[in-house]
Amino acid sequence: MDELPLDQVRTLLAVVDEGTFDAAAAALHVTPSAVSQRVKALEQRTGRVLLIRTKPVRATESGQVVVRFARQLARLERDARAELGMGSADGRGPVRLPIAVNADSLATWFLPALTRVPQDPPVGFELHREDEAHTTALLREGQVMAAVTSSPDPVTGCTVRPLGLARYLPVASPGFVARYLSGPGSLADRLRQAPTIVFDRRDELQDRFVRSLAGPGAQDAAAASPRHLVPTSEGFRDAVAAGLGWGMVPQPQAEPLLRAGELTLLTPARPMDVPLYWQQWKLDSPALAAVATVIARAAAEALLPADPTL
Known part of the structure; x- marks a missing residue:
């Protein structure tokens, strides 16, 4: 493959950043036709489809390689200009x-x-x-x-x-412990049934903790547990402290509330790192x-x- 023409590479980056060919043309001060021609020429040169022509435009896996190269190139250019005392190329400070x-x-x-x-x-x-x-x-x-x-x-x-290692502690409010986590049965079984705070749908830390208590072959904690999605770190901690559910809270956030009696450590010997x-x-x-x-x-x-x- 021949070398990648820099104007074509920069054009591809502009299309990805701006989201459309028209917006990229406005940012580059060229016509949309010129943008389209440069992208097509780059795809022909690489022998790969680089963009998925949706709105907004998305880079293919091959396109991501070129986009990453374009950003690295821009970074090196800005560093060089700064070392030469020339300021940023785009005048944006x-x-x-x-x-x-x-x-x-x-x-x-x-x-x-x-x-x-x-x-x-x-x-x-x-x-x-x-x-x-x-x-x-x-x-x-x-x-x-x-x-x-x-x-x-x-x-x-x-x-x-x-x-x-970032250490997480399994905690809940004292009232939550008295309501949901006291009584017969193992802690793992009680946690499966208790309301749980998770950061988002990809957050598996609470489930991993329950599995660590229950051992290999245990059923998934998510099967029975009500879920509350709280997508901020501070909100997650506050939701646990308010008694909305239990959760794995970062040690620096949990310790002040543990000392104040606003949180209870569910099992001292089992943090998760x-x-x-x-x-x-x-x-x-x-x-x-x-x-x-x-x-x-x-x-x-x-x-x-x-x-x-x-």
């Missing part, structure tokens, strides 16, 4: 770093860490909130340059480093390197050490 991060990290240790990132030159953060099990999808699609993730397997074109990793593009970017260093230091302070045997 500070360069933005898109990062995917899970809600619990965002609500506890991640935001304070960003305040430590040097602002010379100025850096603007574009945070994408996503479950730690799914942040790598944003990396793969080229939407972000770095991510806090639970996956140790690097996305193509990315490096990965362990951050530590979720390993977290930092993945980022393989770019020689000073700004990205500075962020990675700060995040690693903050995680070492806020998280438990990763198990060296894993």
Whole structure:
């Protein structure tokens, strides 16, 4: 395959970002016909369909590879211009770093860490909130340059480093425990029947905890348990404290309420630890390197050490 023409690559990125060929044409100050011709030429050159022509337009798996390359190219160009004292190419001021991060990290240790990132030159953060099990999808699609993730397997074109373990505690309000979790039967059986707080439909942490209590071969906790979906970290904690259900709450959020008697620890000997990793593009970017260093230091302070045997 011949080299990829940069004007075609940038055009494909504009179409994906703007959502339509017409909007991309307006952003690039060219005609929609020119945009269509460039995309078709790029597809012919690569021998692959790069876009799904829906509204909004979506990149195919091959298209995501080109989009990721386009974003990396733009990042390198902006870094070079900054080092040369030329400012940003588009005149929009500070360069933005898109990062995917899970809600619990965002609500506890991640935001304070960003305040430590040097602002010379100025850096603007574009945070994408996503479950730690799914942040790598944003990396793969080229939407972000770095991510806090639970996956140790690097996305193509990315490096990965362990951050530590995020500890979750099984908790409920004292009133909830008295109403739903007292009486005969095992705790696992009672939890299966009790109202449960989950972050979203992909949140499996509560079910994993019940299975850990019940042992191999136990029925799925979701079969009988009423579910309350609360899609913010703070709201999740508050819903548990209010007695709406039980749930796995991050230790930094749970401990103050445990000391105040607003939460009860369901089983002291069974926390759940979720390993977290930092993945980022393989770019020689000073700004990205500075962020990675700060995040690693903050995680070492806020998280438990990763198990060296894993």
